[in-house]
Amino acid sequence: xxxxxxxxxxxxxxxxxxxxxxxxxxxxxxxxxxxxxxxxxxxxxxxxxxxxxxxxxxxxxxxxxxxxxxxxxxxxxxxxxxxxxxxxxxxxxxxxxxxxxxxxxxxxxxxxxxxxxxxxxxxxxxxxxxxxxxxxxxxxxxxxxxxxxxxxxxxxxxxxxxxxxxxxxx
Numbered sequence: 001x002x003x004x005x006x007x008x009x010x011x012x013x014x015x016x017x018x019x020x021x022x023x024x025x026x027x028x029x030x031x032x033x034x035x036x037x038x039x040x041x042x043x044x045x046x047x048x049x050x051x052x053x054x055x056x057x058x059x060x061x062x063x064x065x066x067x068x069x070x071x072x073x074x075x076x077x078x079x080x081x082x083x084x085x086x087x088x089x090x091x092x093x094x095x096x097x098x099x100x101x102x103x104x105x106x107x108x109x110x111x112x113x114x115x116x117x118x119x120x121x122x123x124x125x126x127x128x129x130x131x132x133x134x135x136x137x138x139x140x141x142x143x144x145x146x147x148x149x150x151x152x153x154x155x156x157x158x159x160x161x162x163x164x165x166x167x168x169x170x
Contacts, residue, residue, distance in 0.1 A: 029055035034115030121146035
């Protein structure tokens with residue numbers, strides 16, 4: 001079996017660019033998605049597995065901590081960037097992870113030029129950052145339906161509710 005340590009799948013943008021070039025040389029189609037992935041849950045895993053089936057190599061770009069604060073508010077992220085990168089890289093369906101500090105992954109998308117850009121069911125193809133660029137160089141944009149019952153926000157609320165209940169019982 002060809003196993004790699006998770007840390008070998010964590011790249012900076014320049015390193016991932018070079019790796020993507022090698023994969024392309026082998027004829028691999030590159031699938032790309034992005035997100036905060038603050039509390040990794042089964043919905044994320046099912047989404048990432050489904051996305052990875054669309055090509056031979058799966059890349060995930062992850063918002064850094066400062067951009068998560070800007071997007072989600074001052075109580076997030078719950079997990080720091082290094083932990084989020086490591087958890088994602090440990091998944092067998094993912095071949096590379098990279099962080100970005102901007103509010104959108106547009107520059108990462110332009111640099112890596114994925115063949116397939118994927119987002120979850122709360123997006124329409126027209127609203128996906130980078131869709132126009134990916135389609136422009138002959139790629140595809142896919143929307144994968146959400147798995148019902150899973151949400152980081154819902155999970156965070158449940159944790160807080162359980163904490164409040166425990167505190168009230170003490």
